[in-house]
Amino acid sequence: MGKRKLKPGDLVTFESHxxxxxxxxxxxxxxxxxxxxxHPDGYIEIVDEAGDTILFGNAGKGIQKVKKQID
Structure with a gap:
């Protein structure tokens, strides 16, 4: 099963311009x-800290889950 499991609340990173x-x-x-x-990738909505949508559309391969770092 190669489905990537992203859940609401996950911190992610992706390349933007x-x-x-x-x-x-x-x-x-x-x-x-x-x-x-x-659908091969699924659909995703990603928001910034203010809750504004910064990405909406196909959940392509470039979206990576960020490992939460403990300071």
Whole structure:
């Protein structure tokens, strides 16, 4: 079973691009994650700290769960 298990509340990172099209690592929290059996990646909504949506759409391979670090 190769399905990635992302749950609401998971901290994730993915590559995004700034206004100059330079790539950078964006961090956010999973708000919704829908994994219909007929879709290869599923659909995801990721929000920032303020709760604003920063990614909505296919949950592609570039979304990685962040291991929570204990300070």
């Amino acid at each position: 700034d206004e100059q099209c330079k790539p950078f690592q964006q961090f956010g929290t999973v708000k919704h994650y829908l994994y219909p059996h007929f």
